[in-house]
Amino acid sequence: MAFKAIDYYNIDELLGDSELLIRDTVRSLMEDKYQPAIAKHFNDGTCPLEIAKDLGELNAFGVNLEGYGCAGSSDTAYGLINQELERVDSALRSFSSVQTSLSMYPIHRWGSGEQKERYLPGMAKGEIIGCFGLTEPDHGSDPSGMKTTAQKTDSGYIINGSKMWITNGTIADIAVVWAKLDGEIRGFLVEKGTDGYTAPEIKNKFSLRASVTSELSFLDCEIPKENILPDAVGLKAPLSCLTQARYGIAWGVIGAAMACFDEALQYAQERIQFGKPIAAFQLQQEKFAYMATEITKMQLLCLRLGQLKDAGKATHTQVSMAKRNNVAEALKIAGMARGILGAAGIVDEYSAMRHACNLESVYTYEGTHDIHTLILGHDITGFKAYR
Amino acid sequence: MKIVCLVKEVPDSEAKITVENGKIKETGVKFIVNPYDEYGIEEALKIKEAGGEHQVFILTFGTERAKKVMESAMALGADEGFLVADGSAPDCDSHTTAKVLAAALNKIGFDMIFCGKQAIDDDSSQVGVRVAEMLSLGHASVVNKFELTDGKVKVERQIQGGQEVIEMPVPCVITCQKGLNDPRYPSLKNIMAVKKKPRTVFTLDDIGLSADDVGVNGSFVEVTKFEPPLEKAPGRVIEGEPEDTAKELIRSLREEAKVI
Ligand SMILES: Cc1cc2nc3c(=O)[nH]c(=O)nc-3n(C[C@H](O)[C@H](O)[C@H](O)COP(=O)(O)OP(=O)(O)OC[C@H]3O[C@@H](n4cnc5c(N)ncnc54)[C@H](O)[C@@H]3O)c2cc1C
Numbered sequence: 348m349a350f351k352a353i354d355y356y357n358i359d360e361l362l363g364d365s366e367l368l369i370r371d372t373v374r375s376l377m378e379d380k381y382q383p384a385i386a387k388h389f390n391d392g393t394c395p396l397e398i399a400k401d402l403g404e405l406n407a408f409g410v411n412l413e414g415y416g417c418a419g420s421s422d423t424a425y426g427l428i429n430q431e432l433e434r435v436d437s438a439l440r441s442f443s444s445v446q447t448s449l450s451m452y453p454i455h456r457w458g459s460g461e462q463k464e465r466y467l468p469g470m471a472k473g474e475i476i477g478c479f480g481l482t483e484p485d486h487g488s489d490p491s492g493m494k495t496t497a498q499k500t501d502s503g504y505i506i507n508g509s510k511m512w513i514t515n516g517t518i519a520d521i522a523v524v525w526a527k528l529d530g531e532i533r534g535f536l537v538e539k540g541t542d543g544y545t546a547p548e549i550k551n552k553f554s555l556r557a558s559v560t561s562e563l564s565f566l567d568c569e570i571p572k573e574n575i576l577p578d579a580v581g582l583k584a585p586l587s588c589l590t591q592a593r594y595g596i597a598w599g600v601i602g603a604a605m606a607c608f609d610e611a612l613q614y615a616q617e618r619i620q621f622g623k624p625i626a627a628f629q630l631q632q633e634k635f636a637y638m639a640t641e642i643t644k645m646q647l648l649c650l651r652l653g654q655l656k657d658a659g660k661a662t663h664t665q666v667s668m669a670k671r672n673n674v675a676e677a678l679k680i681a682g683m684a685r686g687i688l689g690a691a692g693i694v695d696e697y698s699a700m701r702h703a704c705n706l707e708s709v710y711t712y713e714g715t716h717d718i719h720t721l722i723l724g725h726d727i728t729g730f731k732a733y734r
Numbered sequence: 735m736k737i738v739c740l741v742k743e744v745p746d747s748e749a750k751i752t753v754e755n756g757k758i759k760e761t762g763v764k765f766i767v768n769p770y771d772e773y774g775i776e777e778a779l780k781i782k783e784a785g786g787e788h789q790v791f792i793l794t795f796g797t798e799r800a801k802k803v804m805e806s807a808m809a810l811g812a813d814e815g816f817l818v819a820d821g822s823a824p825d826c827d828s829h830t831t832a833k834v835l836a837a838a839l840n841k842i843g844f845d846m847i848f849c850g851k852q853a854i855d856d857d858s859s860q861v862g863v864r865v866a867e868m869l870s871l872g873h874a875s876v877v878n879k880f881e882l883t884d885g886k887v888k889v890e891r892q893i894q895g896g897q898e899v900i901e902m903p904v905p906c907v908i909t910c911q912k913g914l915n916d917p918r919y920p921s922l923k924n925i926m927a928v929k930k931k932p933r934t935v936f937t938l939d940d941i942g943l944s945a946d947d948v949g950v951n952g953s954f955v956e957v958t959k960f961e962p963p964l965e966k967a968p969g970r971v972i973e974g975e976p977e978d979t980a981k982e983l984i985r986s987l988r989e990e991a992k993v994i
Pocket of ligand 1: 514
């Protein structure tokens with residue numbers, strides 16, 4: 348049955364014409380091409396790689412960046428794109444987040460003129476795929492302790508160390524890698540095929556099965572001196588990329604929640620038990636009231652956050668609040684929807700369980716739920732509780 | 735060449751249409767570019783992209799609201815948009831709509847005209863052909879293959895038992911059928927660019943028409959009422975032993991449904 352996007356507070360009225368058109372365009376592409384194929388990809392553990400070309404042709408990569416073939420849209424439009432991608436599967440939104448916010452953004456913000464010219468136009472078209480290597484096997488929530496190092500040589504840098512859980516690592520043409528140079532965190536661009544650099548895929552995931560997740564390994568991997576991001580210095584640099592990506596995630600998971608809500612509602616209105624549609628029972632209605640209210644709150648949080656970001660006023664703690672709240676609620680909603688579907692909810696004809704499995708990753712990556720709690724706690728009370 | 739694509743604002747095919755007092759209720763309905771018109775726009779863009787000095791124009795007749803749909807059509811990659819905006823548009827029959835479009839076409843100028851084979855709301859399938867007649871142009875309708883070489887158009891259309899091939903000079907009017915091409919999605923860059931492209935809103939006066947020419951006054955046909963399709967009666971399950979249910983089925987088909 349056709350998807351009905353819940354908009355309980357007529358939030359569409361607050362979006363611009365071009366934002367609505369951008370959203371509807373991505374929605375059509377997703378419904379025509381990706382929705383029908385996603386369950387099989389998830390089951391097979393394969394990523395629909397044509398997403399690179401399709402989103403590239405739409406100019407959806409780096410959409411909120413200026414110049415270098417990027418569309419230069421509002422941040423709200425970027426959010427809406429993520430929502431439509433994640434309505435199909437968090438894997439598609441992850442692909443876009445990594446390309447736009449974690450790979451193009453650092454090059455756009457801290458790259459040299461030559462690096463921007465060299466990579467950004469191809470990345471905007473989806474012809475060059477990027478990945479972002481910050482997390483390490485022993486350093487997840489606390490990346491400041493990272494062990495990966497860069498050593499200066501006459502002609503460039505030698506990188507040693509390993510990165511873990513890196514989205515798109517195996518398929519990436521270029522990795523944005525964070526490593527310590529003389530004890531200070533710096534960003535480096537490592538191209539696929541460089542000697543000493545390998546990126547095997549991590550298999551057997553229960554979550555984000557339609558996304559490639561990899562380990563990056565650097566063994567005396569030498570890169571030329573032009574491959575350091577000249578202006579990215581300190582942990583602030585990767586963290587500001589994460590702020591961009593977290594912003595997109597806060598929007599994205601609304602899509603997953605909307606999909607689960609719609610699917611469960613349509614099912615509950617038709618499924619008859621005890622002589623009535625199950626939607627007619629109070630127990631189920633409480634769930635729908637909860638889901639609709641939480642989705643509306645998620646939408647309002649993001650709408651305002653988008654306005655703030657478009658005005659250049661959004662803070663990283665405001666982004667943390669939206670990421671933390673929206674992912675947790677989306678995860679809850681996916682679980683509720685799965686329950687409403689009964690046994691039907693465990694097969695791949697329905698999407699709620701797939702979304703629930705995916706959202707477990709989203710809950711953990713880009714700052715775990717707990718870490719965002721600590722960020723907010725710090726900001727609100729003035730006391731740091733990280734260590 | 736100036737290639738003009740005629741575009742109509744229609745309700746989304748997935749919209750739930752409700753009728754109140756013989757009129758269609760439009761609140762909450764989303765409006766889109768008539769899907770058949772998209773084939774025309776795609777064909778026009780293909781001509782432009784193949785090289786040469788071409789411009790692709792969008793021309794819409796509707797109320798002020800139709801500006802959004804005109805802009806959505808432009809977002810596919812058109813160079814310029816024109817809307818003849820008048821409150822009478824919903825009351826215009828195919829003849830009057832064609833009259834308005836022909837007047838606007840004369841004002842804008844054209845070397846080639848594309849439109850959909852029909853609009854998915856009223857399904858009248860007349861406007862393109864009427865425009866051609868009013869402008870004394872050649873036309874081919876329900877076209878599923880199009881070629882343009884040296885100022886000559888060669889098109890194909892499906893007819894009973896085969897394909898018909900037609901050749902004619904430009905300018906001419908082509909009404910487009912599904913299968914002609916694979917309409918693109920608008921690129922986000924083109925969506926962003928629309929607001930920077932020329933968009934003209936004409937009044938009737940601008941194209942040399944007056945209120946007497948349009949709406950109920952200017953139309954031969956008046957829609958007096960809309961009615962929703964009859965609600966389907968719920969089905970009935972006949973239960974029991976096969977001998978009895980078969981008998982009951984035959985009886986009710988004969989006596990109640992009166993179909994055998
Ligand atoms: C599918 C997937 C894709 C990913 N993609 C990328 C990528 O592209 N690039 C990249 O760099 N990383 C990526 N990651 C890694 C992700 O960012 C990390 O998993 C995340 O930061 C958490 O790190 P960790 O898994 O090491 O957990 P840990 O940091 O070990 O945390 C384990 C648990 O302890 C809690 N905890 C940690 N510190 C505290 C504290 N101070 N107080 C209270 N509780 C605490 C956490 O909340 C969590 O519940 C990805 C992860 C996944 C699952």
